[in-house]
Amino acid sequence: MCVYKQMFEVYKSFVKVYKRMNEIILTMDDYEAMLKKAQEELPEITHGESRFTIDNVKGHLEGNKTVIINIKQIAKSLDRDPEHLLKYLLRELAAPGRFVRDRVIFGTKVSAKKINKKIAKYASEFVFCSECSKPETKIEEGKAGVMYLKCQACGVKKPVKTVR
Numbered sequence: 001m002c003v004y005k006q007m008f009e010v011y012k013s014f015v016k017v018y019k020r021m022n023e024i025i026l027t028m029d030d031y032e033a034m035l036k037k038a039q040e041e042l043p044e045i046t047h048g049e050s051r052f053t054i055d056n057v058k059g060h061l062e063g064n065k066t067v068i069i070n071i072k073q074i075a076k077s078l079d080r081d082p083e084h085l086l087k088y089l090l091r092e093l094a095a096p097g098r099f100v101r102d103r104v105i106f107g108t109k110v111s112a113k114k115i116n117k118k119i120a121k122y123a124s125e126f127v128f129c130s131e132c133s134k135p136e137t138k139i140e141e142g143k144a145g146v147m148y149l150k151c152q153a154c155g156v157k158k159p160v161k162t163v164r
């Protein structure tokens with residue numbers, strides 16, 4: 001038990017160092033400047049009285065590919081399945097892409113600003129309640145595969161699009 005816990009702690013610190021290294025590399029990248037600009041233009045999404053901030057995407061370009069490192073974290077903050085969010089983004093951006101471990105690699109150059117906008121659109125369709133604007137919702141599957149967005153706050157249940 002203890003050994004496993006120790007190993008996990010070591011692993012966690014490795015992950016921390018690795019993440020920090022990534023950040024340092026990224027700050028040197030031109031793409032970072034682009035992301036900063038996008039960040040300034042998209043500071044916060046306000047839905048009614050509830051204030052909820054969605055992180056902006058972080059990443060860089062690799063040749064003709066776009067690497068985004070925090071899609072999983074964003075999905076987690078929205079309490080949604082990362083695969084569901086990715087499918088939506090690929091369709092909306094009309095770009096190929098997939099998860100490679102925790103990163104998303106898009107097969108084309110996609111601007112961070114564009115991805116941020118699509119994530120905001122995703123949140124308004126699949127996270128925020130259309131009645132009370134709160135983000136405390138769940139996606140449920142109803143009869144005949146119809147998907148619903150059920151609000152935990154006000155109880156409203158509305159059908160949502162199926163993302164294929």
Ligand SMILES: [Zn+2]
Nearest residue numbers: 129132151154
């Ligand atoms: Zn509601």
